[in-house]
Amino acid sequence: MGVETEFGVHYSHPGSRPLTPEEVARYLFRPVVEWGRSSNVFVSNGSRLYLDVGSHPEYATAECSTLDELVAVDKAGERVMQELIDEATGHMRADGFTGTIYLYKNNADSAGNSYGSHENYLLNRRTEFRRLSEALIPFLITRQLVSGAGKAIGVRTGVSDGGLHGSGGTEGPMSGPPEPHFAFSQRADHVMEGISSATTRSRPIINTRDEPHADAAEYRRLHVIVGDSNMSETTQLVRFGATDLLLRMIEAGTPLGDHQLANPIRAIRQVSHDLTGTAQLELRNGGHRSALQLQRHYLAQATAFVREHGPHHDRVPAVLDLWERTLEAVESGDYSRIDTEIDWAIKHRFLSRYAAKNSLDWDAPRIAQLDLSYHDITPQRGLFSLLQSRGAAARFLDDAAIEDAVEHPPPSTRATLRGRFIRAARDARQTYSVDWTHLKLNDRPLQAISIKDPFQTESDRLDALIEHLRHTTGGESDSSSVHPV
Amino acid sequence: MSQQYGSSFEREDDSANGPDADPTPAPTGAAGQTSTADLDSLLDEIDSVLETNAEEFVKGFVQKGGQ
Numbered sequence: 001m002g003v004e005t006e007f008g009v010h011y012s013h014p015g016s017r018p019l020t021p022e023e024v025a026r027y028l029f030r031p032v033v034e035w036g037r038s039s040n041v042f043v044s045n046g047s048r049l050y051l052d053v054g055s056h057p058e059y060a061t062a063e064c065s066t067l068d069e070l071v072a073v074d075k076a077g078e079r080v081m082q083e084l085i086d087e088a089t090g091h092m093r094a095d096g097f098t099g100t101i102y103l104y105k106n107n108a109d110s111a112g113n114s115y116g117s118h119e120n121y122l123l124n125r126r127t128e129f130r131r132l133s134e135a136l137i138p139f140l141i142t143r144q145l146v147s148g149a150g151k152a153i154g155v156r157t158g159v160s161d162g163g164l165h166g167s168g169g170t171e172g173p174m175s176g177p178p179e180p181h182f183a184f185s186q187r188a189d190h191v192m193e194g195i196s197s198a199t200t201r202s203r204p205i206i207n208t209r210d211e212p213h214a215d216a217a218e219y220r221r222l223h224v225i226v227g228d229s230n231m232s233e234t235t236q237l238v239r240f241g242a243t244d245l246l247l248r249m250i251e252a253g254t255p256l257g258d259h260q261l262a263n264p265i266r267a268i269r270q271v272s273h274d275l276t277g278t279a280q281l282e283l284r285n286g287g288h289r290s291a292l293q294l295q296r297h298y299l300a301q302a303t304a305f306v307r308e309h310g311p312h313h314d315r316v317p318a319v320l321d322l323w324e325r326t327l328e329a330v331e332s333g334d335y336s337r338i339d340t341e342i343d344w345a346i347k348h349r350f351l352s353r354y355a356a357k358n359s360l361d362w363d364a365p366r367i368a369q370l371d372l373s374y375h376d377i378t379p380q381r382g383l384f385s386l387l388q389s390r391g392a393a394a395r396f397l398d399d400a401a402i403e404d405a406v407e408h409p410p411p412s413t414r415a416t417l418r419g420r421f422i423r424a425a426r427d428a429r430q431t432y433s434v435d436w437t438h439l440k441l442n443d444r445p446l447q448a449i450s451i452k453d454p455f456q457t458e459s460d461r462l463d464a465l466i467e468h469l470r471h472t473t474g475g476e477s478d479s480s481s482v483h484p485v
Numbered sequence: 486m487s488q489q490y491g492s493s494f495e496r497e498d499d500s501a502n503g504p505d506a507d508p509t510p511a512p513t514g515a516a517g518q519t520s521t522a523d524l525d526s527l528l529d530e531i532d533s534v535l536e537t538n539a540e541e542f543v544k545g546f547v548q549k550g551g552q
Contacts, residue, residue, distance in 0.1 A: 010546040012536060021548055054549030100536075102546075109548040354528055365540035372546065373535060381534040390523040 001064050001122070001240060003074055005229055006056040006115035007081060007377070008106055013099025024101060025055040027088035028081075035484035042434045044422050044483055045408055046415030047073060049080060056115050057081060057103065062415030063122075063213075063436075063454050067244075067315050069410035071236045072397055076405035078105060078377040083485040085378065105229045106149065106375035107186035110368070114190035114203065117229040119243070121222040122212060122454060127251050129220065133195055133206050135250050138259040139243075139298050140205050140226050141268045142291040145277055146326045147239035148184035149228035150344030152351060152371045153273070154363030180362035181273065182351070184344050186228045188272035194264045205264065213436040215452050222247070226268070231375060231384040233395040234322060234341040241319030245302045248312070254305055259294055260284040277330040292331055299323050318396070340394040346387060347374050407483075414451045417462050421449075428469040441465070 009021040009028070029039045029051055040050035046062030059077035064070035085101050092101075108114050123132070183189075196204040205226040212219040224243070230236045249256065261267045262282040270279045270291075277292035289297075299320070306316055322341055329338045329345065339345040351370055354360070360367055376382035379389075387393040409419035421439040425432040431442040439462065440448035449461050536542045 008546065008548055012542060012545055014536065014538060014541065018545060056548065104546075109546050110543050111547045113548045115548065350524070350528075353524070354531070357528055365543050366535075368543045369535055369539040370531070372543065373531075383531065386527055386531070386534075387524075390527060392524050392527070 001070050001244070002061045002120045003070065003240075004058060004060040004116070004118040004120070005074065005077060005105060006052055006058045006117070008102075008104035008109055008115065008375075009055065009057065010102040010104065010372075011097075011099055012102065013097065016097075016099060019097060019099075020055075022055045024088070024092075025051055025057060027092050028057055028084045028101070030091060031084065031087050032484045037431075041484065042418060042422060043080065044419055044426075045073060045076060045405060046410070046413075046418040046422075047077065047080075048436075049484070052115075054113070054115065057084070062409050062418070063413040064410045064415075065412040065455065066313060066410075067237055067241050067319075068397065068401075069405075069412065070240055071233050072401050072405035073410055074236065075233065075397070075402045079402065079406050080484075081377055082379070083483075087485045102372075103377050104372055104375040105231060105377055106372065107229055108151070108190065112190075114187065116187070116203070116225050117227045118207075119222075119224040119227055119240070121224070121244070121247055122214060123220050123222050123247065124251055125216070125218055125220050127220075132222070132247075132250050134258075134260055135256045136222075136246060137194055137205055137264055138261055138294055139246050139256075140224060141261060141264055141281075142271055142294045142298075143239070143242070144185040144188060144228070144268075144272055145291055145295055145330050146242065146323055146342065147227060147230065147235055148188075148272065148344045149186045149230055149235075149375070150347040150371075151183045151186045152180075152362045152367045153178065153183050154180045154361075154365075154368055178273070182275065182344075182348055182362055183272045184275065185268075185272040187226060188268045191226055191268055192265060205268070214454050219454075228343070229375070230343050232341065232343045232346060232393055233397055235343040237315060237396060238319050238322045238326070238342075241315060242298075242302065242323050245305065245316070245319070246298060249301060249305050252305070252309075254301065256301060257297065258283075258285055259289060259297070275330070276333070277327075292327060295323075295327050299327060340392055346384070346393050347371070350374075350383065350387060350392070412457065413454055414456045416457050417449075417451060417459050420466065421462060424466040424469050428472065430469065439465075441469075 009024050011019045011024045032041055032049060033039050042048050048060040050058050052058040059080060061070060061073040061077065064073055081103050085103060089101055107116060191203050191205055193204045195206045195208060197208045198204060203225060207223040207225050209223045210220050212221040227239065230239060260283065262284045267281040270281060278290045280288040280290055282288055303320055306320065311317065326338050326342050329335045335345040335348065339349040351367055354370060355367055370383060373383040379385040384393060388395060409415035418434060418439060422434060425441060433440045433442060437452060438448060438450055447465055449459060451459065
């Protein structure tokens, strides 16, 4: 598994010339370019750091095989980005730009542009992709009840609403602004189709890009781009954990029932904007189900699957427990048993109390600002960080685990080999090239190492290459250079 | 870096002591898991870490679309 996060870039300096996200991104990536001679690098924890479409700083986690690894490596990405902010702020001050850089781990700006949180799951090639996606899409559309990051919906965003508020056309404009309200998802309003190869023109739920970065005869890649970026560790646990369970059931051939939706894009918006979870979604076979009914169904199936086959990792009970409590909370409207664990509920709790205290509605600019602040990755001011530091957001990892994940790759995948290679090459001051499957010293191309198996954690060839590097240099290692900043 | 994060949090916690000393009554129906006083104090303090002109601030956050 892995997750790619695009961050929103915001430079604020009231009363001064605004800087574009491109200009700020250039400052942010200056140390990365100096470090890796490129704005697209792999860092020492095996993850990838780069500037993506639209000048979004992006962080793609190293391959992970456990939920603990995945959440730790993902949260480590926020720290890597914070280091870039600190460095860039210094450079900008020196150039006379004394404003503030904000990086948001969210999915929408104030003008209706969206950027993503993309999950990658490695699947067995034997599973037929059409069957898999048909079974998975209704789950992904309703998963936002559990994994949505929450959003205060105030003013019209200019994004098509898939006919939810208008008279029906999927691309038609809204007939009028909806009442201000709170929605489950950041991303739902920006998703345009079920499955396709597109990413920016017309964002699908599942992208068909199938680069498994592994033996393509055995594996394929599932690229899910419908998710919200999560701040909460516990929300991530249930998001990735429940999706992993669904995929295991599909791979095992467990029948999940035919719940294909007549109009997936209309449905995803219906679900996002209905906090009761009861909006009736039209099925292709003529029936109707609510998001709650569908999620209840998947939870029951997953619970039965685990009962039959046993938990495949020790977080399974926690995943099922939080999944169940979240559905109960949506059903009852009482969020108190999840409002430290599920992003939308954590955010809803604080924003609704702030709004009540200050007599504000969901469309108040201050509420929109707080919504952004929830995703602000800077610990001393970001709302999520402040809530977490006061116990209003739960976690299952600790700071030490995340600090460790900044420096060290997850130990259970080939990322551990990539991390060792990068460290050794940098210590020896050798130029090198790395991608997901290859490790190469530029002046020793014949000794390039190809690692097709994502679960490989040992390599005699790498051991030999590293031994060779030690002997050729033999000098002091420059440990400060294993990291861009 | 870790020291910087640590000291940042401590600074925040120090500044929280003021309002905490004067606890507001717990509203009924508030969740049990979190110290209500802590959350109440954050409701008061959060304004100090937000830029003042909310509308301008929010409108100033415009990206090119990503993926």
